[in-house]
Amino acid sequence: MVAPIALSVRRIEHGDGFHAYMLRSSQGLLDPFLGVDHAWMSAPTFAPHTHAGFSAVSYLFLDSETGVHNRDSIGTDNIIRPGGVHWTTAGKGIVHEEIPSESNKTVHSLQIFVDLDARQKDVEPYPLTLEPEKVPVIRLPGSEVRIPIGSFHGVKSPLDPPTDVTLLDITLGENSYLSIPVEAGKIAFVIPVFGEVEIGGELYGGCDVKVAFLSRSMESYTVELKSNNGRAGVVVFVGEPIHAK
Template identity: 55%
Template sequence: MHTTARLQRANRGAHFRAYRLHGANPAQLDPFMGIDHAWMSEPTFPPHPHAGFSAVTYLFLDSETGIANRDSNGNRMLIQPGGLHWTAAGSGVVHEENPAVLGSTTHLLQIFVNLPRHLQNAAPFALTLAPQDVPVVQRPGVRVRVPLGSFDGVHSPLVPPTEVTLLDISLEAGAELALPVPAGQRAFVMPIFGSAELDGGRFGLDDLGAPILSPKTEAATHKLAGKADGAKVAVFIGEPLRQPVISNGPMAFASQEHLIAATAAYQRGEMGRL
């Protein structure tokens, strides 16, 4: 059995549209804090700070161009279609992301992942995974890219500060895939296009629903199936951190004291500038 969270449409002008999954209760998605499934073709967000968690960008292979990512630590990265970039904001960093070729559309996931409490004030750093280094698992009618975590004995080479799994799954019509979820871990599925079934329950982008599987005391295996013309879904799996989440939007910590301190540090310019 699973619950379904509602996706929210979030558009900014003519050049950015998104479906957002952000739990009303921080525990609903823990250790994830929210997901934006978006298309962007022009600069949309000015340089902005993050602190206390990680901001992760994953580009789908159908993106027309890459994402130019830069931050106040001096990192400059072109995230290519199919690649992933993980910014562990820690004590605080300023960053910006724009389409590499303006007017061309990027298709992406912006994933916000909480940091364990003891790492929330650590120095910020970035990790990058090139498209050709993302492992792929092929099954009849199914293709699974594994940019984070593991699936069916295949492991992503990236070792992030919060251990989570991200699977980019393409399903042909009628194709099925067994989806194992370890004991104690939460999983949820976001529709990217088309319609699919999870354990017999149908969902899709048009339904604006994302099934969420609560942590169980024992490992469980669920069944994904493609319907109609097939589907693409993104699967997120992680062990809940079970810590407070106190946020002002771009920053989130387990304590009000650290949130106030980080906000003041940013206002003093201590997180650097682009």
């Protein structure tokens, strides 16, 4: 059994239109993930900026009041709708910008930074998009699992990213339980979205902002989620470290 470790996050703000809880991979702890921003944006915040050598992934939660207008230097110009995913493989370099598609409405999202292996760091940049209605959903007793990236219970997302990772957007009903299997050699971490969830006997969520991290193991293990105090929402990330291969 792998016991979770509580990781701290940092709150950041940019003016009145953006705030986020920022998680970063210290000394490669989250490999293949470089970091995650759990963010709320209601106004244009960041000027067009460059990414290179990794992937920048945007996932919009279903409770977003509007979508995101995404533009980049290779000609992509699209709206990421609530519930959808846009994966930008930056490769040798790309300039992009993301702003709310409507004024005075809030986007609730994850900005996820995923590493690329050495062979892919200099590829030509390219985008991948998955529309909300194409995201698989599994409904189990007491829980609902959206699968924007990766797989769960034998159901696989249509998105085929360059780095093999999983992202699960999970809603637990009151007094519900869900077990997430993690294959040997992979890491996992859980970010609370709303409510409180028990992981490894410890509560996450509420006013205490922290992330549950589970390190890689030579054997498979499970992440046990319990909602004891009403409904709860979490996102679960799973991936195999690139630099451990």
